[in-house]
Amino acid sequence: MAEYCKQIIFTRNFFKLCHLSRSLKKFSCRSYSKSSEQEKKSPNNELAEVTEDENEKLIEKFLRENPVPNPVRNTEKEYFDSMKDSKRRGLFETLPTHLTSWLYKDYVIDDHTELFLQHEIKVRQLLREDHKYREDRVKVLGHDLAAAHFIVHRGGAVKFVGRETWLVKNKEGQVPLPNTCIDNMHLEAVDLSNTKFTHVSAENLAPLSHLRYIRMHNCPYLDDWFLAKLHPLKDTLEFLDINNCPEITDNGLSCLHHFSNLQCLRVSNLERVKNIGLICLLLEDKIPNLLVLGLTDDQLRPDHSQSTGERKLVRALLGFTSEKEDFIKGSIREKFESTPYLKEMYGVIKKVE
């Protein structure tokens, strides 16, 4: 009888063991060994019942931790639920905006005019990015040295207060400027000739406190916005030289009325300025001590008149007396030679050229 009871208990435990993991084997063996040790019948039954309850709890816990998926799935509902999820990102959402714009653009590569236009637009964009005002450069060098580095590195020339030489980039591409901030080193004159500076460059010149002289020859990208942005220099600028800048128009020259200390303005070869004579006369009226150079008699004459008498009549109608005309015509050289500063600056111009 004892052997028969042992066999029944073993079979029952072995059958349940198939549903459990290996970690439960010891527990079953232990209970079996306990039951085998005792000879009484009733204690064997009690132990078996306790084992069954614990096993069921363990089974429920196992199933709770590892749920069995429902075989009947609503795949369509799952799909639309995932599509509504805002965190989910589609394929095209990961592409940046400028790339999708570029992919959708219609480039005509067999038309050289289109290629030239795209190239010109790209050049302007790159120049605008390159000429931005950089706060980190100003922190290290100060406003004057930062502006000097900015100008000389891109082909311009600078001159400091108290020094006679113009600083330019040498043949090896090196810049003879210090890399640290030095006190009492103020920029006095800048020469932007033959460069590609744009209107963004004016933000580097605006904070300068001692700038007196600006020279702009053959600058194809300097426009009216550059002259308008030089407004902070209205108390210090004394000499302005503009030659062959095709983007300068009448509206840019009319911005120069802010410069109350301007002493000499030299303008020549500005093809897009329609009323250069009239604007220069108005500037002379507005700014005291201003001398305008570079104008020809044809530019001072109104377009619709052909004779001297009619020119005087038109100027009288515009409110100008003949004394100013004589001053402009006959007294330019005398005043020019009698002003030491202008003579010095003219010498500087000769040296640079």
Added chain:
Amino acid sequence: MHSFITTRSGIFAKLPTGIIRILNEKIVETQSSSFCKSRSLSRDSSDGNNDDKEVSNDEKRIPRAGEYRSPWKIFKEEFEGVSTLKPLGTEVPRETDVLIIGGGVVGSAVAYWLKQRSAKGHTVTVVERDPVYTRASSMLSCGGIRHQFSVPENVQLSMFTSEFLRNIKENLSVIHESLPDVQFNHQGYLFLASPRDAEQLANNVKMQQELGAKVVLLSKKQLAEKYPWMNLDGIECGSFGVEGEGWFDPWLLVRALKQKNLSLGTKYVHGELTGFEFAQKGNTNEPDSLEAGVVRIKSGVEYEIKFAVVVNCAGPWAADVAEMARIGIGENDLQVPLPVEPRKRFVYVTHCPEGPMLDCPFVIDPSGVYLRREGFGGHYLCGSSPTNESEEPDISNFEVDYDFYEKIVWPGVANRVPAFNDSKLKSAWAGFYDYNFFDQNLVIGPHPYLRNMYFANGLSGHGLQHSIGVGRAIMEHILDGDYKTINLEKFHFDRFISKVPIEEQGIV
């Protein structure tokens, strides 16, 4: 006939001449047979006229994409297109992604930003009934641009327009055309303040400087030194925009925008919007969204254009377009109308031989009179807005009220600049504001109920300087679902329902 075949594509390109001739003969036979039928009907009964009317009525309106249309009519149009070199869909497209009502500076700006973002990704159609802009608001304005407002979003919109005009050669260049130039005058705006308004002006200048605008506050002494030709009686201080403010030629900006839009593939339709078609849901009686717009072109034919999004840029007539969409005459959310109406404003050109020349900014007087120089020959533009609702002029025509100049404008200008006592009125014109009589501010964004109708109107006189920023904001809301750069959510239509106005003192 052969040359036409070679230029075509599709199955018709392969048909020989004989088959086309046979098909043409069949068309003639069909027409003659229908003619005989109508003749016989007229003999037997009096219903022949009705048949003729029905035939003529069928051609009055071309249905939109998705609606049935007789393939025989389409086939006939194809053959007419062979002879006239106008393929189907040339004049008016039957389907478009974005339909823009109004092709002025705001509509062209919206189209430009949508096309600039993705030129071939979506189709944009602009409907304009006045292609040469004889009555457009921006054409008949002074062309001023300023950063001096009292609402921060307005300052940001104007600053973005200045930045856009600064780089206009990069933004609006087109091949085989000269580089765009808007003749920008950098004279700046000068707002004069009386002692009562001086504190408000100082607060505005502080806010504008925090946003990055180059605006300076000038005391009475500084004003006297800077502008000796100005009479400063009753003036406490002034604010002057140093950089990026002034005036320019509106026509050059709109022309540059339009030719850029055409080069990017925008479709311009010369027609007038006459109504909308609504999308009917299955169970509901109330329409849920707009589906198509009905456009009548010059020849009298009406076309239905199916769209996904419609943008209302109709300017002073934006309320009429909104009423076609049942805004203001519907139920529940459609009860509130769009509070935009046309208001007439006059601009006077005067000549003053001794007036200020190079140092004349755009002067805004506390009385509301404004003054600016035009060229270098002594001509000036001046004008004012009426201070009372009862003084608003009649909007039925474009006639100029010269009494308004003699009584209001000239005394105001001469009081501020004494040299104008010796000035003469040369010419004048009248233009419309799209006046928002609720709070004189922008209306932008979708309608709360009709989510696919967008508003871009109600700019009340400063639309030209805000148009570029408004166009970009509409593009961001359509393509990205929200604003990315300047948050204009306070200017949505919701404020008319909740009756919360936005205060802006910078309305000139």
